[in-house]
Amino acid sequence: MIELVSEERCTGCNICVAICPTNVFDAVPASIPTIARQSDCQTCFMCEAYCPEDALYVAPDADETVAVDEPRLVARDLLGSYRSALGWTKTGRPRALSDAMHKLVKSF
Amino acid sequence: MAQDTGRSSPSAAVELDADVLVLGGGPAGAWAAVAAARAGATVVLADKGFCGTSGATAPSGTSVWYVPPDETRRRAAIESRRALGGHLADDRWSRRVLDATFDGMNELAERGYPFPRDEETGSSIRVSLQGPEYMRLMRKLAKSAGVRILDHSPALELLVGPDGAAAGARGVRRQKGDDWTVRAGAVVIATGGCAFLSRALGTNVLTGDGHLMAAEIGAEFSGMEFSNAYGLSPAFSSVTKSAFYKWATFTDEAGDAIPGAASQGGRSVIARALEKGPVFGRLDKADESIRRAMRASQPNFFLPFDRRGLDPFNDRFAITLRLEGTVRGTGGLRIVDDSCATTVPGLYAAGDAATRELICGGFTGGGSHNAAWAISSGRWAGAGAAEFSRGRARAGDLQAAGGAALADGGGAAFDPAAAIHAVQAQTFSFQTNYFRHPDRLTLALERLDEQWRTMRRGVPASREDVVRAREAAAMTAVARWMYRSGLARDETRGMHRREDRPGTDESLRRHLFTSGLDEVQTRFGGALAQTEEVAA
Numbered sequence: 001m002i003e004l005v006s007e008e009r010c011t012g013c014n015i016c017v018a019i020c021p022t023n024v025f026d027a028v029p030a031s032i033p034t035i036a037r038q039s040d041c042q043t044c045f046m047c048e049a050y051c052p053e054d055a056l057y058v059a060p061d062a063d064e065t066v067a068v069d070e071p072r073l074v075a076r077d078l079l080g081s082y083r084s085a086l087g088w089t090k091t092g093r094p095r096a097l098s099d100a101m102h103k104l105v106k107s108f
Numbered sequence: 109m110a111q112d113t114g115r116s117s118p119s120a121a122v123e124l125d126a127d128v129l130v131l132g133g134g135p136a137g138a139w140a141a142v143a144a145a146r147a148g149a150t151v152v153l154a155d156k157g158f159c160g161t162s163g164a165t166a167p168s169g170t171s172v173w174y175v176p177p178d179e180t181r182r183r184a185a186i187e188s189r190r191a192l193g194g195h196l197a198d199d200r201w202s203r204r205v206l207d208a209t210f211d212g213m214n215e216l217a218e219r220g221y222p223f224p225r226d227e228e229t230g231s232s233i234r235v236s237l238q239g240p241e242y243m244r245l246m247r248k249l250a251k252s253a254g255v256r257i258l259d260h261s262p263a264l265e266l267l268v269g270p271d272g273a274a275a276g277a278r279g280v281r282r283q284k285g286d287d288w289t290v291r292a293g294a295v296v297i298a299t300g301g302c303a304f305l306s307r308a309l310g311t312n313v314l315t316g317d318g319h320l321m322a323a324e325i326g327a328e329f330s331g332m333e334f335s336n337a338y339g340l341s342p343a344f345s346s347v348t349k350s351a352f353y354k355w356a357t358f359t360d361e362a363g364d365a366i367p368g369a370a371s372q373g374g375r376s377v378i379a380r381a382l383e384k385g386p387v388f389g390r391l392d393k394a395d396e397s398i399r400r401a402m403r404a405s406q407p408n409f410f411l412p413f414d415r416r417g418l419d420p421f422n423d424r425f426a427i428t429l430r431l432e433g434t435v436r437g438t439g440g441l442r443i444v445d446d447s448c449a450t451t452v453p454g455l456y457a458a459g460d461a462a463t464r465e466l467i468c469g470g471f472t473g474g475g476s477h478n479a480a481w482a483i484s485s486g487r488w489a490g491a492g493a494a495e496f497s498r499g500r501a502r503a504g505d506l507q508a509a510g511g512a513a514l515a516d517g518g519g520a521a522f523d524p525a526a527a528i529h530a531v532q533a534q535t536f537s538f539q540t541n542y543f544r545h546p547d548r549l550t551l552a553l554e555r556l557d558e559q560w561r562t563m564r565r566g567v568p569a570s571r572e573d574v575v576r577a578r579e580a581a582a583m584t585a586v587a588r589w590m591y592r593s594g595l596a597r598d599e600t601r602g603m604h605r606r607e608d609r610p611g612t613d614e615s616l617r618r619h620l621f622t623s624g625l626d627e628v629q630t631r632f633g634g635a636l637a638q639t640e641e642v643a644a
Contacts, residue, residue: 021157021166021313023260023282042312043346044167045411049240060412062307062346078415085407086240094222094241100401101236102224104351105171105476 001041002058003068005032006079009055016047016056038065045082054080120278121286124256126152127497128490129276129292131263131318133159134166135479136459137298138246139212139486140493144296145253147494152290153255154279156262156299156575157313160247161240163300164310164435164460165479168349169406171236173467173480174213175206182206189477193438193469194601195617196331196636201466204446208484221245236405237479239310261288262575265510266295266321266455273454274325275506280575291506293497294454296489297322297441301434301460302586304535305528305579308339308348308430309408316434318461319589320582322441324509328451328623330442330463330633332586333593333604334470336541337436338379338429340371340389345412348430350375351474352402352409355394359424361386376605379429379538389427391420431536434586436472437603438464439593442621447492448485451623454496456489458482465619470602511625512563512581513574519565524573527580530559535587545607549591556588564626589622596620596630 002024005016010032017025017033021044026036035041043062048054057073059066073079080089087094128144130137133155141153155162175185186202213234217223221242223232250257263279267289274295280287299318303311319329339348353371358378360366366387368377381387394402399421403410413420434440441450441457443466448456459482468477513524534552535541563584568577597620599613600606619633 017283018259019158019161021162021310023157040312042307042310044161044310045408046161046167046240050161060342060347060415061344062341063344081414082407082411085411086238088240094238095404095407096222096238096241097224098404099169099224099233099236099238100404101169101171101406102233103401104398104405105235 001038001043001061001065002035002047002056003066004057004070004073005035006055006070007032008070009053009079011053013052015050015052019050020047048080048082049086049088051083054083120289121284122258122281122288124152124288124290126150126256126290126292128294128296128493129154129290130296130298130490131277132163132298132300132459132461133257134163134298134300134459134482135243135246136461136482136486137296138243138250139483140296140298140456140458140490141250141255142253143487143490144494145255147491149494149497151255152258152292153250154258154261154263154277154288154290156260156317158259159250159257160243162313164314165482166239166243167310167408168239169236169408170239170475170479172213172234173206173209173476174235175210177207177210189468192471192602194471194612196465196469196602196619198466198636205467205480205484208487209480212483212487216242216245219245219249258288263317263321264574264578265508265514266325267291267506268325268509269506270504271453272325273500274452275454277321278508282575293500293502294456294493296456296458296493297450297461298458298486298489299461301437301440302583303433303435304431304532304583306431306433306536307346308341308432308435309346311432311435314435314460315579316582316586317578319441320512320578320585321510322450322452322455322457323585323623323625324511325452325455326623327455328442328621329439329589330619330621331439331465331470332434332589332622333597333620334439334465334602335434335437335590336544336603337432337472338375338542339432339436340375340378340427341430342412343386343426343428344416347409347412348432349406349409352391352406353389355391355398356389357392358427359388359390363424375429376542378427379542382429383538386426388424390422390424392422394421431541433535435460436478438468438470438472439590440464446488447495448489449492454500456493458485458489470604512560512585513567513577516567517565519562521569522562522566522577524568524576524580527559527563528576528583531556531580531583531587535590542605543607544594544605546595549595553588553591556584556591559584560588560625585625588628592628592630593620593622
């Protein structure tokens with residue numbers, strides 16, 4: 001579930017509020033969004049993919065909340081790791097270009 | 109919300125007129141909206157969440173049933189699933205879908221989808237789609253086709269015209285705190301299947317809302333007994349990617365291999381083992397080249413492992429089965445013609461909301477048919493709705509058709525969260541849903557019927573809860589259709605397994621139709637035509 005909106009990184013663009021399919025975030029005037037309905041998070045990681053500042057962290061735990069420590073996440077290179085894997089960064093190459101499902105499909 | 113059933117359509121903060129209203133903004137809805145707009149219709153697409161991230165496709169990756177028009181290959185593609193699906197698929201529909209999918213995928217390439225290229229020949233490979241990339245593009249295509257998109261706008265109920273035909277819908281804009289109403293010449297239901305808020309990847313927007321709304325204006329369903337798909341995921345995680353567990357070894361707590369346990373052809377063994385205790389997986393059968401291909405293709409699959417510090421190829425991790433219901437099951441709104449019309453005039457269905465039996469019968473092995481069906485049925489439903497709308501007079505008062513949890517029948521207020529929990533207890537259960545037996549189905553139905561009666565009489569305590577309450581009502585309705593169908597199909601076929609009837613009954617090689625809310629009816633359709641194979 002979503003566990004972090006980094007105060008340090010977030011610019012308050014509210015893209016996450018707009019794109020979260022389960023409406024987990026609330027926009028806050030003149031501030032950064034809050035995680036208003038954490039239990040509605042479906043752990044789909046889409047907010048991370050769309051966050052231009054790599055300010056969000058979705059823990060892999062789908063059914064319960066876990067404590068996270070921002071400096072540790074940064075040290076482990078986890079903030080923005082999904083966006084980077086999709087190639088959705090400015091200098092990234094779309095992941096779809098290296099999609100190798102055809103090699104796996106043959107094996108299915 | 110104390111209003112009578114058969115209410116006139118109320119005024120709303122956003123009131124729009126359109127030729128076609130599409131409910132749901134996953135792939136099927138987006139393709140439907142684009143097709144309707146290209147046919148000259150004005151189109152509104154309302155999504156519960158955000159068109160581009162909503163639904164089971166956006167956060168995942170999927171193979172696609174993309175087969176070049178080569179007779180031998182196409183015939184093989186159709187044959188490969190025939191027995192799995194319990195011989196309920198239709199060859200003519202399969203051929204139509206293969207044609208439309210081939211066309212749709214090629215169009216995606218033209219519109220800029222970054223398909224990979226063969227390393228040796230340089231030719232474009234179009235057999236899979238990355239969900240985030242695909243759905244971002246579909247939103248763009250819908251917008252550039254002139255579709256008006258309403259995000260975060262769950263529909264609550266359909267509107268019907270004096271002729272009984274679908275004529276729009278109304279709902280709420282949950283981030284604005286107000287209402288919307290769209291009057292339309294035709295409606296496409298593309299709200300996905302129902303996975304009962306199981307947190308299988310991307311499915312928590314898929315609560316059967318469109319099924320409920322369609323049933324409220326008399327629509328019929330087909331194949332609702334094929335509704336017990338469960339997907340493999342790490343126990344802690346949402347990432348259901350059953351296909352990759354083809355390379356897994358499954359073990360019990362002591363570390364001993366579980367005989368017969370497998371992702372394909374042995375998933376029921378895993379379910380049985382999970383009833384006794386934890387089950388562990390390790391993808392140790394994947395060789396180095398498979399491992400590389402997996403990581404290149406499905407970054408989301410590795411997120412949970414990487415973040416937990418696990419190596420899925422070498423470490424054992426607890427696994428679970430999450431219910432995917434009719435998202436991966438094949439039941440849904442019954443389709444009556446080539447334009448994906450339902451049994452109600454002006455109402456069309458596409459994607460997982462529509463029955464996928466026409467190409468899969470009673471079983472879907474992987475996502476490729478689902479993706480193909482979304483593209484194909486979406487295009488047909490959108491074009492069909494545009495055509496219907498063109499020939500239709502727009503006059504007369506529209507009636508709002510919603511009942512359960514909307515119309516106060518004088519009963520006690522109910523708590524949507526408790527109702528959802530109660531439905532989940534009846535649908536997640538392997539003993540009730542995976543391994544079906546008439547005694548257990550009957551017991552579950554007694555509870556679900558009682559819950560339905562509560563929802564018919566009462567409304568949620570808080571108006572804030574109306575969307576959740578309708579979701580709870582939709583899930584309750586879907587579960588009742590599933591289990592009434594499960595009782596009626598007195599055999600084992602496709603994914604529907606009846607413990608008391610382990611064999612297949614050739615006289616039941618028919619589609620099973622379900623309808624009704626307060627009283628659920630089931631009936632078998634006519635005997636299916638011979639397949640090409642048999643006829644040839």
